Amino acid sequence: MATEPRSDEAAKQGIVVFAYSEVGHACLDALLARGEKVLALFTHEDAPDERQWFKSCAALARARGIPVYTQEPRDGDTVERLVRELAPDLIFSFYYRKMIPERILKLARLGAYNMHGSLLPRYRGRAPLNWAIIHGENETGVTLHVMVKEADAGDVIDMEAVAIGPDETAGEVAARIPAAAVRLILRQIDGLKAGTAPRHVQDVSQATYFGIRKPEDGRIDWRQSARQVFNLIRAVAPPFPGAFTQAAGRRLMVWQARVAEGGGRPGEVMSLSPLRIAAGEGAVELLHFGFEGEPEAQASEAVLALLHKGDILGEAA
Missing domain, CATH: 3.10.25.10 (Formyl transferase, C-terminal domain)
Known part of the structure; x- marks a missing residue:
């Protein structure tokens, strides 16, 4: 995997990652390959009734000696204490499935950022790729944005489009999403660490929101x-x-x-x-x-x- 240049000072900045699924694994792997200082991973216990078709973020982190926590943010005191002790410069959420309380987001000195699976402000919420195909869209993508109290509503840092072919399944499109997410995070990581990354306010009039999908x-x-x-x-x-x-x-x-x-x-x-x-x-x-x-x-x-x-x-x- 190609890496981007970084300064020695920037390399010292600590990152806490909340991640799950294939995109979470790909983005965490990209940060580690680049030599970033990942302080800890917060992830989910695998659900026994869910087919695990994606790589394990927890296994990747443990293999690299990174502490792994599966406590969920709803147990706010525990997660908040852990993150506060880690004192991160940045927090990233890569396809993490739970809302992270605002008080935890504010613990990152340089901000907290989420990788969302659509071209915001459209398809906020859960299962954005599946909903996009249900509605016959010919394009989706990933958006890196500032995390705020409201889901997927923060300023946009950058986005990367991914085409949806007229006969493609969600699985076929999903296979191309991780590479797009990695390109996006590598493109913006230095700017985020330097505090110079661009920020664009979302046009709320164009926002759409969809909820979780069940079998x-x-x-x-x-x-x-x-x-x-x-x-x-x-x-x-x-x-x-x-x-x-x-x-x-x-x-x-x-x-x-x-x-x-x-x-x-x-x-x-x-x-x-x-x-x-x-x-x-x-x-x-x-x-x-x-x-x-x-x-x-x-x-x-x-x-x-x-x-x-x-x-x-x-x-x-």
């Missing part, structure tokens, strides 16, 4: 247009939990699809080969699908054996 939010509503259904399927495709509907009394997972011609009652099976389902407007051809829990090699065959032309998928199935 159940992947349920397909066949009353929506074919394009909307298609966007949902690619927005939650693996490594995310996936889109689903009801078929033959079972949960049918849909991992890949495309917009097709035709129409009928929403959720109606128009044909079996290919498997084409009517939406509220247009139709969706299912390309990769299977009943939940079925071996993937036999998934489509098991579904087709139980479906008939004219069946209605969804809650009534």
